[in-house]
Amino acid sequence: MTWAVNSCFVTLAILCLWRVEVGEACSCSPAHPQQAFCSADVVIRAKVVGVQNVEVGNNIYGYPITQTKYDIKQIKMFKGPNQDFDAIYTPSSSATCGVTLETNGKEYLITGRLNDDGKIHVTLCQFGMPWEALSETQKKNLIQRYEMGCECKITRCTSLPCMISGPAECLWTDWVIEKTVDGEQAKHFACVKRSDDSCAWYRGAAPPKKDFLDIEDP
Missing domain, CATH: 3.90.370.10 (Tissue inhibitor of metalloproteinase-1. Chain B, domain 1)
Structure with missing residues (x-):
C-alpha cells in the first residue's frame, strides 16, 4: 500500500489522499489542503529513505506498542520550527490511521503534529501526497x-x-x-x-x- 493521489476512499467520512485501505477504527473528516496546512504543526517536503518498526511503550495489558518510523531527508520546511527532521512516526496499522510510504527515495509533502517528545507524528487524517502529484x-x-x-x-x-x-x-x-x-x-x-x-x-x-x-x- 502506498500514498497516491489517484486513490481516494471516503468511508465513514474518512479522507485518504493516499492509496491505503482504511480500517473501521480510523475515522476523520475530509479536509481541504489549506485546512490541513493551517492545523498542522509541521509541513515539510521530504524524501523517504528507510523504514523500521519501533517500540514506544506498553498498553494497559503490558503488551508492547509499536509504531512505524520512516527515516527521511528533509528538503524544505513550509511550516514548523527552524530545524531539520530526520524521521516521522505513524501508527503501525492503517486501522489506527497509520500511513504507508514508499521508501525508495520518493518525495512527499507531509503534514503532521509535533508531539512533546519533539517527533513528527502523521496519520491518515492529515493531508499528504507524493510531491509530484501536487498541482x-x-x-x-x-x-x-x-x-x-x-x-x-x-x-x-x-x-x-x-x-x-x-x-x-x-x-x-x-x-x-x-x-x-x-x-x-x-x-x-x-x-x-x-x-x-x-x-x-x-x-x-x-x-x-x-x-x-x-x-x-x-
Whole structure:
C-alpha cells in the first residue's frame, strides 16, 4: 500500500489522499489542503529513505506498542520550527490511521503534529501526497497563500443546498460538483482574507479579473 493521489476512499467520512485501505477504527473528516496546512504543526517536503518498526511503550495489558518510523531527508520546511527532521512516526496499522510510504527515495509533502517528545507524528487524517502529484498552484500556495487564509473558515458542502454562515467563510463544493475531495478547489484555490476581512476563494493562476471566485458561486 502506498500514498497516491489517484486513490481516494471516503468511508465513514474518512479522507485518504493516499492509496491505503482504511480500517473501521480510523475515522476523520475530509479536509481541504489549506485546512490541513493551517492545523498542522509541521509541513515539510521530504524524501523517504528507510523504514523500521519501533517500540514506544506498553498498553494497559503490558503488551508492547509499536509504531512505524520512516527515516527521511528533509528538503524544505513550509511550516514548523527552524530545524531539520530526520524521521516521522505513524501508527503501525492503517486501522489506527497509520500511513504507508514508499521508501525508495520518493518525495512527499507531509503534514503532521509535533508531539512533546519533539517527533513528527502523521496519520491518515492529515493531508499528504507524493510531491509530484501536487498541482503547481498547491506548491505555490504552500509558500504563503495558505497561511494568509488560516483565519478563514472552509466549510465543506456535502449536499445541496448548502451555504455559509458568515463573510469570513469559503464554501468547499468539490464533493457535490465532482464527487471527490480532490477537485478544482482543492487543487487550484486558496481561501484568503480580503481587505474588508471577508474571505473568498483565490486562484492566483487566473487572469486578474477572475482571481477571486465569489463565495456564493459553486
